[in-house]
Amino acid sequence: MKILIVEDEIDILNSMYSFLQKGDFVCEKSMTLFEAEDKFISYSYDIVILDINLPDGNGLDFLKQIKKTRPETGVLIVSAKDSLDDKLKGLDLGADDYITKPFHLAELNSRVNSIIRRRKFEGNDMIIFNEIEINPDAKSVVANKIPIELTKKEYHLLLYFITNKNRVLTKEAIAEHLWGDSINLVDNFDFIYTHMRNLRNKIKKTGAKDYLKTIYGLGYKFGDQ
């Protein structure tokens, strides 16, 4: 999976790069529109993460170009502006998703993965993590060859964990992923423990390993490392 990250702010660019690079992605960095266009012509990318406001132009113009020449490329727009107009314009022009700064890196990763799933780049639809298998089309989960009945929230929680496997995830990032922007209105995250506990118990019941670890003071980590 090859990703081109176009972002003029070097610190954010490097953060995105190192977080995504840790997954199964090969990432390329570009700080200007000119550089990005140059790379896009020379190489092929599965996903382009595109900042709209670039020093040498508007990212939306580049988006038009991407969609014209290689429409199979997935595009995730990153913007500092939480503007509905920009969002609609971007999505109208064929972008797959839109994320507003500041964002959680895990959320970015989750969105990128969701674009990949939707575009079915890998041929195989199933998301497999050791003995846990997720079928995103049917939204069904099998662990240790035993089907598990999960609630909507538990399903999304598991998908988020597996997408961001072996990474430390904060309560805030998890809550925002599951409940969206409304979570900003709430100042107590205790309720996520309930979902976490239920998910853990349901997986453990099948005899599968407990992959969910609490990282002291920070949050959670799902993985085998």
Place this chain on the structure above:
Amino acid sequence: MKLIENAKRTYILSSIFIFVVSSVVIYFTLKNILSKRQDEKLLWDKESIARKLKYDYPLPIFEVDDYESTVPVKDTLYFKDTLIHQMVNEVAKFELYRQLTSIETLHGKTYKIITRSSNVRNDDFFLVIALSVGVVILLLIVTVFFVNTVIVGNAWKPFYENLEILKNFSVEDDHAIALQDSGVDEFKELNTSLIKLTNKIKSDFKNLKEFTENASHEMQTPLAIIQSKSEILMQSENLKRNQKQQIKSIYSATQRLSKLNKTLLLLSKIENRQYGEKEDVSINDTIEKHLEIFEDFIENKKITVAKNYTLNVSIFTNPMLFDMVISNLVSNSIKHNFKNGNIEIITTDHFFSFSNSGEPINIASKSIFERFKKESKSSDSFGLGLAIVKKVCDTNNWQINHSFIDNQHVISIYF
């Protein structure tokens, strides 16, 4: 009282006072002068009688009576007012006379000379004065009334029109204020100052708004950097316990700051009326949608929700803004609720309300809609939720109310 009425009243009252005082002064002055003339005339008559007596000229009409007097008399001369019984047109009447009595010794004989003059004519004279003063006062009142209502009223008309324009002045309005021109210099000056003032207010307000907006926008990139870097840092292996804690503190503070930033941007966006498109939005559906989003929070606090819906009620507004209102009201009624508390939602075709059990608040009902007003200092919230709700209500011309009755917080919105 209006300025014109006030001036009119003062003017009339003071002119009545001046006229009364001046007529009294005129009356006494005239009376004084007339009496003096009368007395002079009486004295002159007496002198001419005395002269005739002295030189034994025959007195034309008068008869001279002889009296014996035992009391030695001295020469005297005195004036007095006296009533004399008279027959006028066969009616008996007392008339007031001015009388001069003088006792004089001529050729060894003592004479008492009495001369009189009627006062009747003087009284008529005073009556005329009073009457003419009265007529003048009446004329004056009529004139003042006419001048004020018609002429001055016309002169003030642009003033009242401008006052109405000023009452409807809003800093958020884009147009410069258009005031009526009038020929009066003072009003012209006032208009110039007002236009200058309102333009200044508008540009200050605009600058402030732009500043908030720009500051919030500029803050987003650094915030994104801090947040992403702290997340990258979290992924490092072999972090010590206290390092983890410190990273988490940075992370949490950044989260708070970016939340605040987003909310401020939202508020300025609503203020700028950047949400335009309005449509009919179902109130019940929107509430249901948000109750579902907050389901976990409601269950976590074991809150009972009672719904008292009127079927098919809709509101004409921007759906995104209405979402924000409902989402804030729902989260608010959960946040400030007790464990095992209750929420009651009522919708009708002209208002909807959210009531929830909760602690009484110390701040005034009105100020809970102000920015950064919150009950507990320790709470993580910024106190901006209800400010957003209020702002949306303001831009839609809805009335919003908060009350605390029977340990229930009730927030109602009338649309």
